Amino acid sequence: MLGRRVAVMTLQIELMRLHDLDQVLDVQADVYDTDILEDRHFYQNRLDLSPESCWVARDRDGQLQGYLVSYPWAGLLPPSLGDTLEELPSLADQWFIHDCAVRRHGQGRGIAGALLRTGRQYARQRGLRRGSLVSLGPSVDYWLKRGYQPVQGMEPAVLENKLRQYGQQARFMHCLLPLD
Template identity: 35%
Template sequence: MSDWRPMRVADIPSVAAISDAVHGDYTEQAAVYANRLQLHPRGCWLLERDGKAIGYLISHPWEGTQPPALNQLIEKLPEPADHYYLHDLALLPDARGTGAAQVAIVIVQDQAEKIGARRIALTAVNGADAFWGRNGFTAMAAGGTYGGDSLAMERFL
């Protein structure tokens, strides 16, 4: 059985290991995940199956047209924010195809609605834009801040 639960500080090493396994060149240092957890714990979740971490979700309020810089700490989140940012959803192969990603999207939508956001934004990398497109996200601009194969995408609520 898989289950999303709120992320804890003790989960950060597992989150970093999953990121390394899933994201390749787009992985971030553990300090970045700890930073997002500290700033917006309601947007940070861990997916477990039989007590083992198999995925994670990080999201938070944001503003402007540029996503947070890759692998950089954020000093503070904007107040008020003009949208909600899905910073990262990473699932190990065992978690894919289980419906866990759709549950994560519902979690993000719920968090966005709680802050009054009318839009969720993300940056798709490594060809994930097809997945996000199937889940209601559309391209905002060709290319992305994270490199030539990244794509800024959004979904209105």
């Protein structure tokens, strides 16, 4: 039986820095539709609030191939898309993935997986045993394969109203994070 061959890139995962934001915006524009793009101010806000939970992936030539913006979060609803946060919850109960994006030509090469492993390690070190995210319609299957499930038990109208800003078919999803 022949397996699918995947070219794995040599990567360096490092904390995101302010000087990375122009390249982060380039990756975002390469991956998402223009109606959900977030601006530099948004990314700088999240980086200012949680610099220890935002990373970039560089190839062997030092080119930024992907990024992960995440932070501690609390509650039954995700943050609003694009809103500036004044502070993060002091009693966080989850690791929220706001955005994980990889340049189109780098997809399928292990970049997102490397970023997510780094993020899960961060979450475990801080005692966050649950992960959450808002999955855009096309990526729901990706997250289902990684153990995320749609959040249940929330008043449907409240959740639908919150998710509407993320686009059609957006889903608020969560999973338990392994202790390993």
